[in-house]
Amino acid sequence: MAKENQFVNQIADIETDFPRWYTDVVTRTKLVDYGPVKGTMVIRPYGYAIWENIQKELDARFKATGHENAYFPLLIPYSFMTREAEHVEGFAPEVAVVTVGGGETLAEPLVIRPTSETVIGEMYSKWLQSYRDLPILINQWANVVRWEKTTRPFLRTSEFLWQEGHTAHATEEEAMEETMKMLGVYKEFAETCLAIPVFTGRKTEKEKFAGAVATFGMEAMMHDGKSLQAGTSHYLGQNFSKAFDIRFLDKDGTHKYAYTTSWGVSTRLIGALIMAHGDSRGLVLPPVVAPVQAIVIPIAAKKEGVLEAAATLKAKLRAAGVRADCDASDNSPGWKFNEWEMKGVPVRIELGPRDIEAGKMVLVRRDTHEKTEASLENAAEAVQALLAEVQQNLLRRAKKRKEERIVTAESAEELLRGVEGGNFVKAGWCGCRECEDKIKEQTAASARVIVEGETAGKCCCCGREAKHVVLFARAY
């Protein structure tokens, strides 16, 4: 009992104090540390390794859909921001501005990019001349800065890492197709790699990206029933091409403005992983993105042959492509069990004198804590099979919860009851901004996405005829 308490004291209780649980877990597992400047974070090796795995998976998908990587400058002339009216209005309050360079006040202040539509638009206008130059399909991996008032590691920080795709097309249809295609790429990635089932759909006017014609979002359900916007894909129409003069000479001999898109996901995905799968013992990482997929814990490590056998096993697993490690530190086995569980490693392998003699190992999976034995001879196969199963199970589990936690509401009261119970709520909406604001005020829930292909009778707020079915939730 005393020992149990000692463990529990490491991190706050996930059910009763989720925000605290989150910050405890991200710092104690060494994913992240706070930076010296307000709102900044240091992504430590264990956290960055997750990001690298996310990047690897996403980058492959971007390349497979015809995109190339490039890099645009961090500093943007302030005047660029003001060329698109909605854009500047949306971003001006949270932009960081450089006014001095080389000890001298700059003639024109520079913005540290909060997003890159403007610089990239400027460059596209230079590069684009003929319809033959289209489409332009470029992605950038970069950091951006948004001066946020309150911050939380991975979820909202002043500086964060992301990927922003920026494309230009000859027609509206093609640009819209691109917008939806990339939303689909995100969705597939979230489910197969992060084991997070998501809701996708169009955002309301209130929630859309500043400067977009339409924004489509990917929403994920967190442990506490709140929603996290995990990615967005924007159809920008000709808003930016008109502001930045992105024109081309078409087949018919006339100049036309291009149709552009942009889409991005960020290090917030790491926060999504943590909050979607974590449990009372800490992180639960899906094998596809886990920095360490299997951790070998030698038992009675000082007994002859144990460490050697553990090292051999690790090497064997690595040779088979498993991200394996061995904890040969002086800590007790029990300490290691808890530590690596907190760090979310999908599979633990216990290897002691008894096992070695029997030619076996003990496998313990992080998601269910189920213990099994497997032969050392086919170690790699057994571990790979278990990793695949853990990945499947995490998705299955998350899907089940997602389905169980969707309710419908006919009135604002029902909506409130729904979100208070930690649910996502489908409800009819008349389409007006007043109702949307009112719902938010009364329930603290916002319109996450407009649900496609469903019809509702009445608006849950004003009772007029509903234009859309909307998925409402409290959000991060």
Add this chain to the structure above:
RNA sequence: UGAGGUGUAGCGCAGUUUGGUAGCGCGCUUGGUUAGGGACCAAGAGGUCGUGGGUUCAAGUCCCGUCACCUCAACCA
């Protein structure tokens, strides 16, 4: 930007009410014994008490200012 809270050793905290030698737990170092769910013994190292000023013989403690961080709300990926 509004409301609340916290700053004392690497981490978590006590000490502040009533001013008088800087404490506890974990972690860290060294040596030894241990080892299948956060082991044990012994000896150590480590602190301008967030910061600036003031009151006082004397300030972690009282007064004034200031900064940072956390939680909740509003805005965003």
